[in-house]
Amino acid sequence: MPVSRFRTLAPAIGLIVILAGCGSATTPAPTAPAASTPPAASAPASAAAGTSAAPAGTPGTKFAGANINILTFNGPQIAEPLQRRAPDWEKLTGGHVNIVAVGFQTIYDKALLDASTGTNSFDGYVFDPQWMGDFVGPGYLADLTAREKNDPQLNQQDIVPFFRDYNSTYNGKNYTIPLDGDFLMVYYRSDLLAKDGLKPPETWDDYLTIAQKYNGQDLNGDGTPDYGSCIAEKKGAQSYWWIINIAAGLLQSKGTSQGAFFDTTNMNPLLGTNDAMTLALQTYAKAGTFGPPDGLNMDVGGSRGLFTTGRCALTLDWGDVGTQAPGTYAQDKTGAVISPGWKQVLDRSTGKLVPCDPTTCPDAVNGVNHAPFAAFGGWSGAVNAKAPAANQDAAYDFLSYMSAPAQSSIDVTLGKTGFNPYRTSQFTNSAPWLAAGLSQAATDNYLGAIKDSLSNPNFVLDLRIPQTKQYEQDVLDTAIAQYLAKQTDETATEQAISDGWNQITTQVGKDKQLAAYISSLGVQK
Amino acid sequence: MASRNNPIELEPREPIPSGSALRSRATRRATDTLGAWRSDGAARWLFIWPAVLLILALSVFPLVTSIALSVSQLAFSEGGVHLDFTGFTNYQQLLFGLQSSEFIGVLKAPTPLGWAVILATVGLTAAAWVRAARGGQVRPIGLILRLLGGLFLCLMVVLLVRTLLSDGGRPGSVVVTIIFVLVGIALQYVLGLGLAILAVQQVPWRRFFRILFLIPLTITPVGIGYMFLMMTDTSKGPLEPIWVALGLRDFTWVTDPWLARIAVIIGDTWQWTPFVFIVLLAALESLDQEVKEAALVDGASRWQSFRHITVPALLPVTTTIVLIRIIEGFKIIDMPNILLGGGPGTATESMTLQAYLAWNTLNVGRSAAIAYLLLILVSIVATTYVSFVRRRVTDFA
Numbered sequence: 001m002p003v004s005r006f007r008t009l010a011p012a013i014g015l016i017v018i019l020a021g022c023g024s025a026t027t028p029a030p031t032a033p034a035a036s037t038p039p040a041a042s043a044p045a046s047a048a049a050g051t052s053a054a055p056a057g058t059p060g061t062k063f064a065g066a067n068i069n070i071l072t073f074n075g076p077q078i079a080e081p082l083q084r085r086a087p088d089w090e091k092l093t094g095g096h097v098n099i100v101a102v103g104f105q106t107i108y109d110k111a112l113l114d115a116s117t118g119t120n121s122f123d124g125y126v127f128d129p130q131w132m133g134d135f136v137g138p139g140y141l142a143d144l145t146a147r148e149k150n151d152p153q154l155n156q157q158d159i160v161p162f163f164r165d166y167n168s169t170y171n172g173k174n175y176t177i178p179l180d181g182d183f184l185m186v187y188y189r190s191d192l193l194a195k196d197g198l199k200p201p202e203t204w205d206d207y208l209t210i211a212q213k214y215n216g217q218d219l220n221g222d223g224t225p226d227y228g229s230c231i232a233e234k235k236g237a238q239s240y241w242w243i244i245n246i247a248a249g250l251l252q253s254k255g256t257s258q259g260a261f262f263d264t265t266n267m268n269p270l271l272g273t274n275d276a277m278t279l280a281l282q283t284y285a286k287a288g289t290f291g292p293p294d295g296l297n298m299d300v301g302g303s304r305g306l307f308t309t310g311r312c313a314l315t316l317d318w319g320d321v322g323t324q325a326p327g328t329y330a331q332d333k334t335g336a337v338i339s340p341g342w343k344q345v346l347d348r349s350t351g352k353l354v355p356c357d358p359t360t361c362p363d364a365v366n367g368v369n370h371a372p373f374a375a376f377g378g379w380s381g382a383v384n385a386k387a388p389a390a391n392q393d394a395a396y397d398f399l400s401y402m403s404a405p406a407q408s409s410i411d412v413t414l415g416k417t418g419f420n421p422y423r424t425s426q427f428t429n430s431a432p433w434l435a436a437g438l439s440q441a442a443t444d445n446y447l448g449a450i451k452d453s454l455s456n457p458n459f460v461l462d463l464r465i466p467q468t469k470q471y472e473q474d475v476l477d478t479a480i481a482q483y484l485a486k487q488t489d490e491t492a493t494e495q496a497i498s499d500g501w502n503q504i505t506t507q508v509g510k511d512k513q514l515a516a517y518i519s520s521l522g523v524q525k
Numbered sequence: 526m527a528s529r530n531n532p533i534e535l536e537p538r539e540p541i542p543s544g545s546a547l548r549s550r551a552t553r554r555a556t557d558t559l560g561a562w563r564s565d566g567a568a569r570w571l572f573i574w575p576a577v578l579l580i581l582a583l584s585v586f587p588l589v590t591s592i593a594l595s596v597s598q599l600a601f602s603e604g605g606v607h608l609d610f611t612g613f614t615n616y617q618q619l620l621f622g623l624q625s626s627e628f629i630g631v632l633k634a635p636t637p638l639g640w641a642v643i644l645a646t647v648g649l650t651a652a653a654w655v656r657a658a659r660g661g662q663v664r665p666i667g668l669i670l671r672l673l674g675g676l677f678l679c680l681m682v683v684l685l686v687r688t689l690l691s692d693g694g695r696p697g698s699v700v701v702t703i704i705f706v707l708v709g710i711a712l713q714y715v716l717g718l719g720l721a722i723l724a725v726q727q728v729p730w731r732r733f734f735r736i737l738f739l740i741p742l743t744i745t746p747v748g749i750g751y752m753f754l755m756m757t758d759t760s761k762g763p764l765e766p767i768w769v770a771l772g773l774r775d776f777t778w779v780t781d782p783w784l785a786r787i788a789v790i791i792g793d794t795w796q797w798t799p800f801v802f803i804v805l806l807a808a809l810e811s812l813d814q815e816v817k818e819a820a821l822v823d824g825a826s827r828w829q830s831f832r833h834i835t836v837p838a839l840l841p842v843t844t845t846i847v848l849i850r851i852i853e854g855f856k857i858i859d860m861p862n863i864l865l866g867g868g869p870g871t872a873t874e875s876m877t878l879q880a881y882l883a884w885n886t887l888n889v890g891r892s893a894a895i896a897y898l899l900l901i902l903v904s905i906v907a908t909t910y911v912s913f914v915r916r917r918v919t920d921f922a
Binding site: 105106108109110112113116117118134137139140221224234235236286292294295296297299305454467469470474478481482483484486487488496500504525 | 548598602605606618623626627695753758759760761775776777778779780782832861865867868869871874883884885886887888892909
């Protein structure tokens with residue numbers, strides 16, 4: 001190339017560099033969807049597939065002309081029941097609802113930015129109640145206390161107290177309508193354990209023993225070796241909930257108000273530098289050695305697939321496995337049990353583990369301290385406080401309709417919805433469960449495990465203070481991912497979590513965060 | 526004006542002008558020049574300023590805004606959001622603070638090989654600078670820029686060595702991104718050139734193969750990410766029978782950091798090689814065949830012809846391709862995100878992915894700071910690259 005031509009080219013190249021740089025800097029958040037976040041889809045509910053038969057009678061006019069947008073997760077769970085039932089609600093009320101479904105990683109920032117910038121393109125959200133700490137303070141969510149109390153359609157008293165009084169409240173007021181009940185439980189292959197005369201795991205040591213026993217055996221008769229334990233370990237997925245769940249029984253033993261995330265006297269992280277966290281990390285990593293070789297890249301979708309195809313002896317999950325088992329290899333071979341506990345507990349003053357006794361673990365059963373973890377808390381509906389009043393009314397009514405016993409008692413029995421039981425009537429009425437394909441024994445076992453968790457006075461509430469997402473999905477998730485990938489050891493991992501959490505606490509304000517944490521633990525109704 | 530400047534449309538020869546005629550002509554020329562100037566001015570306003578304003582609005586203004594974001598902490602309050610000024614905290618955290626192990630990496634003492642690489646780099650850089658200074662052909666400002674460029678190069682090599690060629694070191698997103706860029710572009714260029722050379726040959730199914738080679742470029746990166754996610758799954762993916770037949774049922778790409786990075790590089794190479802291929806194919810087809818034929822007649826071998834005729838002729842195009850790929854490569858996000866979520870651990874976390882993950886938790890300040898550091902890195906690398914190849918291209922020309 002002649003020099004003159006190159007000189008002509010040089011400024012153009014320079015311009016490209018500048019523009020590229022501009023592009024990089026001006027787009028700090030690339031719009032490329034994450035692995036678990038397929039492209040966002042805004043689907044008119046009326047176009048949703050699988051629409052159930054419309055209610056009989058003439059169309060209602062209660063919300064005629066109202067056109068509301070509800071933001072939620074694209075699942076396809078969670079969005080599915082909303083899209084499927086929206087036409088029924090539209091017929092009942094004359095309103096129209098658009099279900100705007102986006103990836104899980106996107107819901108939080110999309111909702112928060114929409115509300116905080118005054119765009120208000122969404123009238124309601126079906127999201128994680130953990131995020132209320134960021135939404136309620138600035139006044140982005142409508143106070144639903146009076147509405148819920150006086151709503152015969154919702155039948156609030158039918159909702160289990162944990163979800164009604166804690167999950168849907170913040171500072172004593174109701175801001176969300178429960179649509180889902182979430183507790184982590186352990187699922188086991190009941191046929192295998194029965195054959196070998198084994199009991200379901202009571203402690204995490206039991207869990208590892210059973211996992212080791214079955215690892216490498218052919219568990220589903222297809223001639224290939226299978227796995228003892230399938231617990232998701234993927235970064236940017238659910239790992240941080242699993243480690244909290246494993247550590248919970250070591251960190252909290254004196255009831256919910258003790259808290260499992262921070263020391264309520266000084267806001268020091270409990271998931272930090274102490275022996276309890278060391279043991280929990282080692283247990284999580286050990287369980288991974290009895291799992292599939294690509295466990296580090298497996299999320300909860302992968303572990304469910306492996307368990308329901310009979311390739312795993314044990315798994316840790318929300319209630320979804322129980323409702324996804326019918327019609328799969330795992331049908332009538334799936335048992336559920338309260339999340340395993342520990343026979344020792346953290347002495348917070350020394351950072352060492354001490355044996356469980358009536359003083360250190362007053363709620364222990366057979367010397368085992370269980371601390372069932374309400375990870376995530378369950379999908380919940382909320383109303384945008386800045387939406388037009390008519391839209392707020394319509395959005396509330398739609399969410400109330402979704403939660404009403406007539407709809408929810410069916411939805412929680414279907415694996416495709418992603419919803420798990422949260423109403424008293426859902427635990428007492430077996431008919432919908434049997435209709436969904438579960439046997440009576442499986443129903444009793446499944447609901448029994450959830451009831452054991454809900455009735456445990458030592459259940460652990462998920463973190464719900466400002467910047468919760470940074471505490472869990474940024475700092476904790478990154479540290480755990482590095483540990484599981486053997487990039488860091490226990491000491492470095494604990495230090496990274498402790499330092500990262502302290503940094504966020506300092507940025508937001510230690511007193512403010514401590515007050516918010518104590519407030520979130522002290523629900524009394 | 527047109528007829529005056531057009532030698533074909535000659536005006537009738539005028540008589541030799543007198544003094545007053547000369548003044549008149551000078552006045553008319555001046556008026557014409559002013560008209561031209563006015564015309565150029567109007568053109569500037571009409572055609573250039575809209576483009577300038579558009580660039581200002583779409584690029585420069587957001588650039589300035591993101592500077593503000595990078596020195597702030599986003600906070601939510603009644604009725605909106607506000608930015609709390611935090612100074613350079615976000616940058617400090619990334620470069621020296623809690624996030625440095627994720628961004629820069631874990632730095633450890635180099636191995637003997639690492640020391641050798643560092644010393645060799647420093648020595649060669651210093652020698653090149655001294656040679657340039659003694660040559661007397663480079664201006665002082667050029668020498669200063671070369672000194673800064675040399676220092677940057679040495680700094681990068683030290684970073685690479687202390688994270689990759691050290692005991693216990695671990696690369697952060699900066700080094701991981703550099704690895705993706707360097708290895709990926711090298712592979713893409715070699716493969717793209719090879720395919721282009723094949724595609725210019727008179728072989729059967731030539732057109733079919735040209736289209737076939739282009740297909741990856743037309744697929745959305747997200748789709749490619751999911752496709753590779755399935756293909757690299759040795760236990761459940763569509764290639765599972767092949768993996769099993771090869772005895773690789775329990776093999777996984779995702780537990781070893783380097784295997785995971787290789788998987789990302791393979792996916793990225795599959796996606797971008799067609800771009801290199803199509804540009805080089807066009808360049809090869811536009812080459813003057815007579816020169817090559819003359820060389821062959823003069824007894825040059827095919828290799829000599831390729832080495833001394835084809836390669837120099839492709840150099841300007843190569844320069845541009847590599848530059849574009851450098852700029853694009855530094856922004857890699859789709860493949861590591863979809864394939865591995867940046868894992869295992871943070872082994873495949875690129876700078877853009879790290880910024881994206883920070884944005885996901887609405888840590889906008891950190892996200893903007895990472896984007897700015899990326900901008901600085903890309904600008905320095907691209908400018909250094911252009912300066913470096915400019916002389917070579919000039920020499921060949």
